Amino acid sequence: MAALREISRISDFQNLLDESGSHLVVVHFSAVWAPQCQQMNDVLTELAKDSQYVNVRFVKVEAEELPELSEKYEIAAVPTFIFLKSKTKIDRLDGANAAELTKKVQILSSPTANVPVPATEQQQSKDDLNVRLKKLINSAPVMLFMKGKPEEPRCGFSRQIVQLLNENNIKFSSFDILQDNDVRQGLKTYSNWPTYPQVYCNGELLGGLDILKELAESGELKSQFPKQEELEDRLKSLTTRSPIMLFMKGDPNTPRCGFSKQVTQLLNDTGIKYDTFDILQDEEVRQGLKKFSNWPTYPQLYVNGELIGGLDILKELKESGELEAMLKDGQ
Template identity: 60%
Template sequence: MALLAEASTGQQFEEFLSAAGNRLAVVHFQAAWAPQCGHMNEVLAELARETPQAAFLRLEAEALPEVSERYQVSSVPTFVFFRAGRPVDRLDGAHAPELTKKLRRLAESGGEAPPGAPGAPAAPAPDLEQRLKKLIRAAPVMLFMKGAPQEPRCGFSRQMVALLRESNIRFSSFDILSDDEVRQGLKTFSNWPTYPQLYVNGELVGGLDIVKELAQSGELESTCSQTQDQDQTQTLEQRLKTLVARSHVMLFMKGSREGGARCGFSRQILDLLNRTGVDYDTFDILSDEEVRQGLKTFSNWPTYPQLYVKGELVGGLDIVKELEDSGDLVSVLRGES
């Protein structure tokens, strides 16, 4: 086996792990476009010469997405340590001293995973949880990313920064590669396993895919402009409670019952409700951005339309369809079940 092998297919990757057997195996997930990966390949080649008891491999992360996804690789460079085909530790980022330290420790210890290695993450300690709560509220819009906005250290973070800048959104950031405690703890705290992560007013918006969808729908700027203070939030909550209870059956939709629906989903739910003969009222969420954004958090339901009966959320279009199919829609609307 070469000092620093290469894999261009998933089969070659599996063959490398199989050939390594019980030896410690180090896999460098890299990208040709990232200069830091070239530097780390030189470091890895030197470590390979110094550590003959281990096996070393490099592969293009974006060329083998199924392998990258399997091991939750979302940035380059990333190093995953294996023994007997099982991941026992990892390192994200171009940190030559830390890579050397992990390699030597694992080679000498027989590859047992140290605390914090891949596996079921423990809940953040109370002190860490308080710190995370402060961090996500450090600015109205907080981005947890790999690197800094002026120098992102992964393609996903680079894309996220570009989306925010294109929408003229002011944001602060935290480099999760600079603090492994925050990097690992935030995954559990937010129940979101990858980075970057975007927060607005201390609430998780999501990762790159969700931000892309918001940008494409034209909702990113409004989502990131929610900077109400606590009193304003309380006032909005009272307003939402009043609105959802304004009528026995309340539908929050794009458009209105009288003026017509302004999206296909709202049109379908109007048709379903009209066929029941049960009276209902509607609210056009396109007419009030504060309600449109606030109700998503209030109801913990991210999309529209939303149907309420006696001030309680029933659900969206899919749930209403299921109720009609089961013959339960009329009784639910009447508050009988």
């Protein structure tokens, strides 16, 4: 049975590649301080136990401890996964996406891994990504796609645009494109705008830093944004955006805390569709919803705009057999 192996020296990494030959090597560039990396290590550990991947080598590397290796594979953020065959990189995955990681391991470990994906499948993948991008862009009246988070920008341009929006009291939500390479690359094509950050208002691209600076200098900046919605109105809108709304840390594919992970498992077991909101991407919603609902913790589940509760209550409903019926009534 294969296992997740930790590499701490360049020489050990080179030896591993020599030993692996043409077999797939999956390298996870991680960091001990990033909880999403530990979650993805758990995913790799489970994949390594699967007998169909007996010839796949699963490797964990501390990105900051082996900077030469991180530089070689252009690691800008963690978690990042590099896929190698015969010492050659054949693919990569940026960000914590368990479903996509599993899919890539399955495809790339097969003998036909180097065969191009059929055009029909490529088109389906592109269509799915465009649907996701549209949903992200419209998830808030003002959406900022940036490197890092507002409180921790990862580039100077992102830092400046956050400062500009805050100075003009413009409320916004954000998405860290360093955590999702599909979004990072796909949005450039979708919006026909090659750089980041990007700001969207009511689903339409406004532009990047230079355009916002020009608008600020001309006094037109605030007029380009929608009238700021009161927080309570926005929270009402979010809690009723879908019949079943889950406010959680992360998303169903990559929960960012154990409680969120357990709740998504409970909901997934019912087979009933639900929508989610990542409260880690919006501090205003994260803090405001606690007061709005008079419920101090996350996750929080709403059905038809009414708070049901968190993990403990959902567990009780599951044990009593009421959870699935309640969710079906909410559809």
